[in-house]
Amino acid sequence: MDLCPAREAPDQASAGERELLEENARLRRIVSALMERVESAGVAGGAPYAAFEHAVLLAEQVRERTEALQQTLAELHAAKAEAEAANLSKTRFLAAVSHDLLQPLNAARLFASALEDHALPEASSRLVGHIGRSLKDVEALLGTLVDISRLDAGVLEPDVSPFRAASLLDVLAEEYRQMAAARGLVLHYVPSSVTVESDLALLARVVRNFLTNAIRYTESGHVLLGCRRRPEGLQILVGDTGPGIPEALREEIFLEFRRAEAHRDRQDRGLGLGLAIVDRISGMLGHPLQLDSRPGRGSAFSVLVPYASQPSSSPSPAAEASSPGEADMLVGARVWVIDNDPGICDGMLALLEGWGCRARVATSLAALEAQAAGESADVLLVDYHLDERGPDGLAVAACLRERQPSLPVVVITANHDAAIKSRTRELGFGCLLKPLKPLRLRMQLLALLDGGSG
Template identity: 65%
Template structure:
């Protein structure tokens, strides 16, 4: 029985071997057929195995480059992380710079503002000739300090990006008439004459920033012109109003015409001109004109003079200015003009500024009431209504702003003209003051500018 079983197993094994051999033979035939098909489908100049090897090589290169890409992405992520950290530090530094500028604008300019007021008031007094000369030197020195600090603060604000434009429509005469009256006197001190051609055009711009540009043009014209005259006027162009300031100075050589718009670059000054400056005035002009999108041009001829101009867009015909100022009162009308005997209220939380304003306004013939609060003024006024209110914008952390206080007093005195005085150059504040139908003057206060504004406001009552 066992022998029979072994024979049966041997037969099965033999049959399995035969089946395997048959299967192997069949698979070989299939493989051979596939190889023939691959070889017949390939190009005559390339072997199929070479193509396969190239495919494997390409796959390996793709894998290596993918790994390299992942490594690069990881490195970029690390760089982005560092950049985000650096950007956060830069923003913190910029915020600190902004706070510093705010402190400079208010805390540093506040005592300078008071000093200018005292010096200007003293100039109106009858003094010995030697003392009058000393007062003049003090006034000029304070003006130089004011100009230097103001220039540094302006360029820092522009670089920090904290100064923004507040564009609005206005009659260009409201700006140029006042500047013409102001610089006619400034030019006369240097023995120069100013020719002014007024314009009735309506333009759209930031009045304060545009004034900064024109003032710079006029100041440079006075500084660099030894004899002759200056020109302030406008020319209507198809794409805007060109405001021009010309002089009969020495002219600017061609190689210097681009360089003078860079920081700390100044043209050669005439001998004996000791006017101080940092060479930042035209750099500020360049930044402001870029911010406002008002192109500035310069033409000059050696020995014949220079002409600076800025192109300002027209206001829409249907748009009217919110505040329409009267024509400035000429200097020769001031002696017996509207300032004599007018009641002016001054509200400021700085005692030195109050004393300075009292001295200055009193020297102009005004009847001045000054205090830190409106209630104190009303108590001392004996019911006499004020004609003009001069109010500081910052009246303390927990007090209402100058704009709010002026609005409250206007409800009580409807004909009250309000002037807000501030060291804050923010566009939003200027817009708020303008929309409240008030006027804005920036610190350090320019006595001549204040006097012109007061005379104009009082004459229009």
Template identity: 55%
Template sequence: MPEVAPLDRAELEARLASLEKDNQKLVRINAALIERIESGVTRGNDPYAAFQHSVVLAEQVRERTDALNQAMAELKASNHLLSDARLRAETAHQHLIDAIESISDAFVLFDQHQRILLFNSRFKAFWNNSRVEIVAGMRLAEVKRLMTVNGLFTEEALGHGDETLFYRLDDGRWLQVSERPTRDGGRVILFTDITDVKLAETLRREQAVAQKSQESERWIRLITDHVPALIAYLNADLVYEFTNKVYEQWYCCHPGAMLGRSLLEVHSQQHYQRLDAYVARALAGESVTFEFSETNLDNQERYMLRSYVPNRLASGEVVGIFVLIRDITERRRTAEALHQANQNLEQRVRQRTSELTSLNNQLLLEIDERRRMESRLREAKLEAERANLSKTKFLAAVSHDLLQPLNAARLFTSALMERRDPVASETLVRNVSNSLEDVENLLGTLVDISKLDAGVIKADIAPFALSELLDNLAAEYTQLARSEGLELHFIGCSALVRSDIQLLARILRNLLSNAIRYTYSGRVVLGCRRHHQRLSIQVWDSGMGIAEERLEEIFQEFKRGDVQRPDQDRGLGLGLAIVEKIAGILGHRITVRSWPGKGSMFAVEVPLSATAPKALPIPLMSEPMLERLQGARVWVLDNDAAICAGMRTLLEGWGCRVVTALSEQDLARQVDNYHAEADLLIADYHLDDEQNGVDAVARINARRASAIPAMMITANYSNELKRQIRELGHMLMHKPVKPMKLKTAMSHLLGK
């Protein structure tokens, strides 16, 4: 039989119902005919014809029954095919779902009406942090709108094609979004995470910029080292940041030896004083050219033509000086010879004409060479401006290494002073300690200036009782004033103010120190006055005063008063510069009034506080606290051997049992893998291999049954580190460490 194509199920069911209905009719007709024949009742006179008609009807019933059976078979086959097709469709659909779940990208499929058909879990994960629920049937326009409204994509950039976009997510990751049409008019969108590609691209760009900067610096040095002139660059603090080879050879310095040193450090006081007026004019923004006599290596006097060109920012601020020095001895001597020749007879003028012509040509060549040099310097100026800020930040960053050896020396001398040595040795040690303290103050001041310029120091504003600060300052400076033959008159104040107590103390210490330094006799007054919602903290002195035209000048760096106590050191003239910079950080106003011959008044205004500060216990140094140091088991962790040796000497002098180590591994070997008994752990914050003391203390205490009280010592003054150490419950001390303060802090921790 020819193969019959499967019919639609609904059509087969309709056909089956029709056949069953016809069959039932035929059955009833056949039964009626048979009954009539058997009963002998017919409508005609021909019984045979009636019988023959019934036979025909029976044959039709049989044919219809066969057709019905065939239709039933076809319906069963079609049902089986439909079941197989449904199973294959469901399997294919599941395979599709598994496939889109297996890809690493987020996937979403829209139909021809731009409604969601399918999406994988990675696409759904984008919406976990929002209240939006993504479901099938949502339109593409609605999905894009929700992405924008919920801030999922914070930045958009065009890709290489119209259907590729790049987005930055709110968590910092980057996505590449690709859209492709389907055959039935739908859309497929893929979201690919390209964060690593972006980071790699950024890293390559930064490395290229750094390499270009290094190449530019090498090129500038190559040029300047072969120019027959002395070339240097000084920043606004008069610190050398660049010197060429000729400059270093002229002043007998090794390559790079001048960098990072000030003009006053490199040259003698007499040499510096001769240049001071010209340097001041250059820092004020004026280009200065002048002749200057110097003695060379052969002890010959040479005449040098110096040019100081100020380096200005776009704002007009002078941030440094370009220095160009030419040896014009021969030119000057030639000029003198010409002048002498002009005093002689006319006939000698003719003899010198050819020489003058030659010299004039030489001068023209030198002028042309100078013009080319100035052009190169202008090109180098652009690079120097970009490098200037990083130089200042570099000086702030090396403060830790500057203070390390100084801290070690202070620990040694403090330990020696506490021992019972002969009077002569004690005097010598005390002199060494005083000298180190002076060096420490000078370095600390320079580091403070660099940190303020680099923006490293941040204010930690909080309410506090002003008496907490002023009472301590009054007690401290009363003794200092008395030692200088002066009287400090203090007027107490119980007001609550908002400021950074440490930075405000730095301002007041500088003002009090200046008042004592520039007062011969009489008294210094420390007090406060209210002005509405602000409080003016004032320091009065009875010194010689300041002329009105110099009131603004005194806040400049390296500017000092002309009259001060003869037994006082002159300092660096940075005190009031630091005051002004710190006041700028705090947002406090500094005012000054002065009466020449009578005295001056410096004041800092701070805002009053309506909320009371939290009371903190202040540890006092009592006899029981001192006894706690006797026999105390102290571990010291510092990557500087000198610091470890100094701490051991100092602490053992206080009766402590000390273990010092340069690393965690070194300490573990000495103390039974951290299981030995210990009362206190002192750790430096900066350790080797980019490790820090905070993490080291955490690892050490994690391996012990009970944690050791910890003290962190650092030259890092950041507020973030203060908060971190405070939250961990450790004690923080800043370098250089004061021995008395260290002893008090240790006693306090041991008391806990």
């Protein structure tokens, strides 16, 4: 009796296992049939399941490459930020170095100009002329390097204001007339009384480059500086009778370090950046450029400057430049100069006394007051950057204006920041940039003296 259940257990276990095995086999057949059906339902060119596996693999590759691309972009952003910081640091360095270089260069230009006004032997006069031209070359190269650096860094801000076109062009005509004569050329100038609106210093850079190139590449004939009234603005034009520019080169010459080598002056020390700077400045100011040229007959560069919405209140520095009594106006004029550089003070004293002025120069307001106790001045020339621990030139001028309200003031600075020029204009002061051009200073003094101390 006890042995019967023991004999039945293996049979029952075997039956259960058989059922499980049969069920497993049945499920395998179902899965196989389903897989076959899925595979047989595929599209042309491959099975969906294989395509799914391939898509999963591609998705993983895309994810990995996206992560690598994001990492590369982060590295590029960091490198770009580092490059921008280095570029800004370079610009600040160049600005600081240029200010330090402009100080002795300004003094040298003043001394050379003062020597030119002296009666010298012919040989000495030629040497002085060579010195003056060399200093102008240094000034041009330094100014070009600083300008291109500030343009690259995007830190050059225009100071747009209304001014008479004559206040710029009269001075340039007088200056470049002498340069043209030295090369056997004639400069024809057609003045304009129109008031325009622009950044005077930046526009001067544009027209100067036009004039410099016209004189540089013209071997004989004449150069023209003039204006044409257009509906949309005043077109300031510089033409020449030079070799002209072939059609294929008319866009290339506005690129950096591109020059007309075939007609280049062997003594020219330019960098090939002049027209590149012109192109950038005109773009920044929104003043369209135009070039007309006929090979073998000459070229004409022009810039279109908008008319001013309101008239300028500033007099033209060259208003009396050609008057017969201009020398008499400077004789005896009481001109005070404040500059913290003793070399510039000495140079200004030599230049002003050569013009017949009664000049007083000092490195500070206190030193000037000690010299000129109880006296008054006809004009004050003051440097913007004075003692770092004391007030700047604007504050010093304002202090003297309190004692002599009618005192005309001209601020002289190596800092070309638009904010300084705007503040100077708001205070009713004139502004000249270093290295100081003696002709520009002379015309400024004539205009102020002609207008009277008030």
